[in-house]
Amino acid sequence: MDSYEPGAHSFVLKIWIEESGDAAIPTKWRGHITHVPSGQRRYFEAxxxxxHFVQPYLEEMGVQFAPRQGLPQRWLKCLRHRLTR
Structure with a gap:
């Protein structure tokens, strides 16, 4: 089976909790996203x-974004909600 799918991109998203060990310092979460075909990875805190990482791949596929639109915020809002529960 061919793992390359024209017109598709795969990403792996990993998110973890980073505890400081000091009760006065709030716990933070961190993460990274990896573009599977290229192996390119970006670490993030927001x-x-x-x-910003995914959008160029979508634009390369022909997806057009209105100025300042970015990706749909609904999926990002859902992910943020799940991380703060």
């Missing part, structure tokens, strides 16, 4: 950075 969910919006995921959009």
């Amino acid at each position: 969910l919006e950075e995921i959009i």
Whole structure:
């Protein structure tokens, strides 16, 4: 089976909790996203950075974004909600 799918991109998203060990310092979460075909990876501390990583791949596929639109915010809002529960 051919793993390359024209017109598709795969990404792996990993998110973890980073505890400081000091009760006075709030716990933070971190993450990274990897583009599977190229192996390119970006570490992030804000969910919006995921959009900045994925958007160029979508534009390469012909997806057009209105100025300042970015990716649909609904999926990002859902992910943020799940991380803060």
